[in-house]
Amino acid sequence: MVQLRHAKSLFRFQGVADDRRCGLSCLAFGLRALSRDVRLRWLPVEKREDMEAIMIKPIMRNELLLGMPSEPATEQDVPIGQDLLDTLAAHADSCVGMAANMIGVRKRIIVFDNNGTPELMFNPEIMHASNRFKTEEGCLSLVGVRPCERFRKIHVTYQDASFVRHERSFSGFTAQIIQHEIDHCNGIVI
Template identity: 50%
Template sequence: MIKPIVKDVLFLGQKSEEATKKDMAVADDLMDTLRANLQNCVGLAGNMIGVRKCILVFTVGNLIVPMINPVILKKEKPYETEENCLSLIGVRKTKRYEMIEVEYLDRNFKNQKQVFTGFTAQIIQHEMDHFEGIII
């Protein structure tokens, strides 16, 4: 189901909780909502649709990939960049890493470990900041 994007900074500033199998509908809603916003958006976190769970989705080409309870194990090559967010107006400066190694659960709650680089790594870091209540 396509959900409205939350813009309430007090809500967005709260930390998210670990997701369980009962939260899989949130992943589906995130995928539907991202699909509906592809012209302006490349990733979403649970709190952006009103659910404080550690679930994010991001685009890779034509695919939308969900990540449940992701953890960054390694990060290398820091750089400064500017980002925007559907939950905010404008662009803000931030620090990201060129390469990250992430452990996460996939849609089937199977453990995954993967290295991401470049823009995909940046998207994942941005969405994971949402879990901590960090809005660029």
């Protein structure tokens, strides 16, 4: 079985060029694509040497379960992170981030598209946020878009797949994605 994903497409949002995997992803977060130069190239997702197969998990849509806070992730949860990366790649045409509860696992694990590069975080926490704004977001687990408040800049602490602690700052759309996924970890459904 061959799984497919596409390379990046160039989209323009409100007059600013932005590199995203798919216009639907950005529309799901309440952004309007004004124009786009779509260059789709389909690439095979290769089998990883250290895994038996790519694990694409079904998406959880039960709001009661999505509304339950997640437990801290441990080193035994690293395979869940890989499952999230695989599932995000499979939904790259309509999704830019995921939390473990979206695949039915109540652990504090998120993945997101950071300007074309998938990133994985275990036990992420927002330490500082600034420049609040109002927007609308959609979610692969939910139907439609909903209003919410976000911050343009955030500072996050998290652990990587080796459970080494890191601190990083994010801004713009990437910061918005991370906030959405951390809300999932906290049981907050937009």
